[in-house]
Amino acid sequence: MHHSEVAYLDFNREQGQAIALASQTLTELGGPEARGVAVQARLFAEQLETLLSADQQSTLQRFSAGQLSALMFRQMPGADDPPPEKLADIMSLANSNRCQFLASRNHLLLALAQHRSFAFDIDNDGKQVRLVANFKGGGCIPLLDEKPDTETELTSHAGMRLGPHTEAPYNCSTVASNGHSPAPCALILTARWNPAHEATAVFPLRHILERMHSLDVLALTSPSFDFTRSECFADGHGNAGQAVSLLQFNPDGGFAIRYNSYRFSLNANASRAAVRAFNAFQQVLSSTPPLLFDLQADTALLINNGRALHSRDIIRDNRRLLLRQFGYSRCAVPIVIAEDPLLVRA
Numbered sequence: 503m504h505h506s507e508v509a510y511l512d513f514n515r516e517q518g519q520a521i522a523l524a525s526q527t528l529t530e531l532g533g534p535e536a537r538g539v540a541v542q543a544r545l546f547a548e549q550l551e552t553l554l555s556a557d558q559q560s561t562l563q564r565f566s567a568g569q570l571s572a573l574m575f576r577q578m579p580g581a582d583d584p585p586p587e588k589l590a591d592i593m594s595l596a597n598s599n600r601c602q603f604l605a606s607r608n609h610l611l612l613a614l615a616q617h618r619s620f621a622f623d624i625d626n627d628g629k630q631v632r633l634v635a636n637f638k639g640g641g642c643i644p645l646l647d648e649k650p651d652t653e654t655e656l657t658s659h660a661g662m663r664l665g666p667h668t669e670a671p672y673n674c675s676t677v678a679s680n681g682h683s684p685a686p687c688a689l690i691l692t693a694r695w696n697p698a699h700e701a702t703a704v705f706p707l708r709h710i711l712e713r714m715h716s717l718d719v720l721a722l723t724s725p726s727f728d729f730t731r732s733e734c735f736a737d738g739h740g741n742a743g744q745a746v747s748l749l750q751f752n753p754d755g756g757f758a759i760r761y762n763s764y765r766f767s768l769n770a771n772a773s774r775a776a777v778r779a780f781n782a783f784q785q786v787l788s789s790t791p792p793l794l795f796d797l798q799a800d801t802a803l804l805i806n807n808g809r810a811l812h813s814r815d816i817i818r819d820n821r822r823l824l825l826r827q828f829g830y831s832r833c834a835v836p837i838v839i840a841e842d843p844l845l846v847r848a
């Protein structure tokens with residue numbers, strides 16, 4: 503598909519081999535959760551950059567400068583890794599060599615796009631790599647031990663449909679504020695298995711904002727919106743938020759949105775202009791068909807978390823397993839708890 507907000511970076515054979523070799527070495531060093539690996543990933547990324555064509559370099563540059571909603575890496579060597587009959591438990595999967603390899607490759611690709619891989623303290627047990635799969639039920643087909651009628655959480659560890667959203671936290675973008683680090687600038691996803699080719703949907707926001715009335719767009723920058731606490735945060739941690747803006751303009755001329763279709767609502771004190779703007783935004787969003795990406799082991803999708811929403815449908819094949827990491831661009835100013843591996847306060 504051609505879309506001005508999306509680019510593809512197709513690696514040739516030599517580049518693919520270099521990526522596989524570097525990812526393997528990063529895996530042997532302990533992967534993204536190990537100390538010292540981020541520096542090595544950056545070094546490998548610099549070496550890899552010298553193998554890229556001028557076109558490929560300029561595509562990467564567009565993403566790292568915040569000018570793209572999504573960048574799809576393709577044609578990476580995908581080892582022969584047929585899906586199992588059912589997924590193993592999350593710990594064995596996370597520790598498997600193959601998942602460590604794919605996470606290391608994500609780490610390398612984030613570095614190639616000038617983003618630092620990081621984790622939030624209260625999210626995903628403070629780990630950099632999140633396994634995204636139906637571990638907790640709520641998919642089309644019940645898990646073997648899934649009890650009917652239990653309430654399923656709305657997180658990437660369950661099989662529920664996840665409506666259009668950016669990644670939490672929702673307090674601020676780019677620069678820390680009121681004791682909260684900014685939302686991730688980017689997320690990267692790859693698939694270990696996706697046998698039913700279930701799509702990851704991306705909604706570039708630029709065209710959505712351009713379809714709105716200019717005064718409505720302006721009203722989205724007012725502190726008129728509330729959000730509920732993210733269920734993926736550790737018990738007792740993370741807050742709901744009140745009177746935040748949905749859209750902000752950045753010093754570099756770009757913009758960033760924070761939004762979640764199932765967590766955001768209007769603040770009780772929102773002005774009539776903000777009410778109208780919120781409704782208009784949701785209306786334009788619901789009439790916008792997303793761009794669909796079929797993630798497989800030979801691809802990875804980098805999404806600009808301030809410039810695009812993403813979503814997915816209810817999980818149909820319970821063997822679907824994605825790996826996700828977050829990245830901060832050079833402009834991001836988080837509240838750092840530990841430098842290596844980078845851990846920040848949510």
Ligand SMILES: [Fe+2]
Pocket residue numbers: 667668669812
């Ligand atoms: Fe997400």
